Amino acid sequence: MNMTMKLLGAAVFILQPSFFISCADWDDHYQADSSIFDSQQSTLWENISKNENLTQFATLLKKTGYDEVLNATQTYTVWAPVNGSFDFDALSAMSTQRLQQEFIQNHIARNNYPASGTINEQIYTLNEKLMNFSSDQGYAIQGVTLSQPNLASRNGVIHQLNGKIPFLPNIYESLNSNDYSLDSISNFFHSFDVKKLNIEKSVVGPTLNGQITYLDSVFDEHNELFTRYFAFINREDSNYTMLLPTDEAWRKAKATVEQYFNYVPSFEFMENTSTTEAKKVTIDISDVQYLRDSIVNLMLTSNLFFNNNLYDNRKLNTLQTGQRLQCDSLYGTTLTKIYSEDAAALFANAKRVEKSNGAVWITDTMQIHPWTSWNPEIIIQGEYNRTLGSTVNVSGEGSERIYVTPGTQNPEISGHVSGNAYVQLQPASQSTNPGAVFYLPQVRSTTYSVYVVMVPANIASSNIEAKPNKFNVSMGYANLKGKNEDRDRSWCVETNFTSDSTRVDSIYLGDFTFPVAYAGTGDYYPYLRINSAVTSRERALYDRTLRIDCVILRPKELDTYLKEHPDYKYDTGNY
Numbered sequence: 001m002n003m004t005m006k007l008l009g010a011a012v013f014i015l016q017p018s019f020f021i022s023c024a025d026w027d028d029h030y031q032a033d034s035s036i037f038d039s040q041q042s043t044l045w046e047n048i049s050k051n052e053n054l055t056q057f058a059t060l061l062k063k064t065g066y067d068e069v070l071n072a073t074q075t076y077t078v079w080a081p082v083n084g085s086f087d088f089d090a091l092s093a094m095s096t097q098r099l100q101q102e103f104i105q106n107h108i109a110r111n112n113y114p115a116s117g118t119i120n121e122q123i124y125t126l127n128e129k130l131m132n133f134s135s136d137q138g139y140a141i142q143g144v145t146l147s148q149p150n151l152a153s154r155n156g157v158i159h160q161l162n163g164k165i166p167f168l169p170n171i172y173e174s175l176n177s178n179d180y181s182l183d184s185i186s187n188f189f190h191s192f193d194v195k196k197l198n199i200e201k202s203v204v205g206p207t208l209n210g211q212i213t214y215l216d217s218v219f220d221e222h223n224e225l226f227t228r229y230f231a232f233i234n235r236e237d238s239n240y241t242m243l244l245p246t247d248e249a250w251r252k253a254k255a256t257v258e259q260y261f262n263y264v265p266s267f268e269f270m271e272n273t274s275t276t277e278a279k280k281v282t283i284d285i286s287d288v289q290y291l292r293d294s295i296v297n298l299m300l301t302s303n304l305f306f307n308n309n310l311y312d313n314r315k316l317n318t319l320q321t322g323q324r325l326q327c328d329s330l331y332g333t334t335l336t337k338i339y340s341e342d343a344a345a346l347f348a349n350a351k352r353v354e355k356s357n358g359a360v361w362i363t364d365t366m367q368i369h370p371w372t373s374w375n376p377e378i379i380i381q382g383e384y385n386r387t388l389g390s391t392v393n394v395s396g397e398g399s400e401r402i403y404v405t406p407g408t409q410n411p412e413i414s415g416h417v418s419g420n421a422y423v424q425l426q427p428a429s430q431s432t433n434p435g436a437v438f439y440l441p442q443v444r445s446t447t448y449s450v451y452v453v454m455v456p457a458n459i460a461s462s463n464i465e466a467k468p469n470k471f472n473v474s475m476g477y478a479n480l481k482g483k484n485e486d487r488d489r490s491w492c493v494e495t496n497f498t499s500d501s502t503r504v505d506s507i508y509l510g511d512f513t514f515p516v517a518y519a520g521t522g523d524y525y526p527y528l529r530i531n532s533a534v535t536s537r538e539r540a541l542y543d544r545t546l547r548i549d550c551v552i553l554r555p556k557e558l559d560t561y562l563k564e565h566p567d568y569k570y571d572t573g574n575y
Helices: 003-041 044-049 052-064 088-092 096-107 183-190 224-228 247-260 288-301 311-317 340-347 556-564
Strands: 076-081 108-110 120-124 130-134 144-153 156-161 193-197 203-208 211-216 219-223 240-245 266-271 279-284 305-307 329-331 337-339 351-355 358-363 378-381 393-395 399-403 421-425 435-439 447-454 470-478 484-487 505-513 527-532 546-555
Touching (some): 052 088, 076 096, 096 108, 183 240, 183 247, 183 288, 240 247, 247 288, 266 484, 311 329, 337 340, 435 546, 447 527, 447 556, 527 546, 546 556
Parallel strands (some): 076 156, 240 358
Antiparallel strands (some): 076 108, 203 211, 351 358, 378 546, 399 421, 421 546, 470 484, 470 527
């Protein structure tokens, strides 16, 4: 063997081990790349369905139809819990809709979110839940760690998880009977649900019989009660508290509230009551029971919502079960103000349950005073009847709206004028007395303590001699047969009333029980007639000009409570 051959042999011997190692590495590298290549060429569903660690997840995907969604072209990120890391049997027993909402959509988001480098992202999943995807202590989503990240697919990426992502429902999603007996309020609330297909977000499927189908149908949900109560409890970026009465609490409260809404199939209403065109009009109600049930349900739910970001409502963020609420007042989303005593009672013996956009309080007793919810005090301003949208209906001439503020009020006169204005009614002639008819809006079928607030002539000037007013009243209303009655002064505590000319005088007229309810029937109301009762011989003693600040219909139960609790504070009505 010559030297050239010896050197070649030595070179082969020296190179041979590294040659073989390089071939082995290349084979491994090629096989790995081949696997990655196959994965990248497969859809999310194909990669999940052939993964032995994800057979349970795959079964649930198929049950909800999401196998087809993840087999389409739209890009998704899937956080897939591995077998045995969740309660497969419990999830399998769920309805398809609930399984889809609470589990499947809770683990899928649109677009690509790889686990790479330092990340701290807020991601919305398909059910609109906001999830934290981070790398603080290893890659994790909502605290659930990734066991194997970044399985690339043709239409997205898969991250395997060591458990399922917890589903935290929002308040709206909690209106069900999955965990508590809440059928009554849930059924009522969901009766207002409206769903509209969001074409832009939905995944288009094949066209069948000329009709477009969708593999993933995304609906925009709306409920009229969100707007009616200004409580958007479906929004994940909101922060609300809602009282949730159980079926037991609902039945008790409904039996009570129904008494305030007694309707008759038809009733008479007086139009243009104090004019020569006055006439009776018959109002028909097509379905009395339906109207009653609808109104009662609305009354029961109208003051259950609180925005936790406003005023003293912020204290609801930290209030826990068993604690007494310490606050000046709460504001409901309909701007009902509930003072401390009543606010604390709402949450007594109730249970707090956390939600993704606030909290609900489950209660077996709706501890709400009638006057803070379904039977409020009604105040009709003399200068302006806001419900009718016009000044009060007056007889005679010379009616005028007069403004007076605390700064312009005569300091010698005690009391204050509500709304900083009153109506002044002057005699039309020397031989007639003025009068006014006040329509009474939103009246319930209950007993009211009726007050009228009179203003003296010297309210704005100490240079004017003020005399008291002398007047009488009567009530016009529909009886149980629906017939209009103009009841005289028999219900009043006096035949004629005399005002105190040294103050803004709140005069108690008497208690009046309305046999039928008007609230919810439209612009049809009972009325209070007020007439000056000064005789020709009394003109030197009394002022015939009427100055009326307002009429107050105070629920009798509230009037009694105020006498027993003189320091009690409550929200007054204003129409």
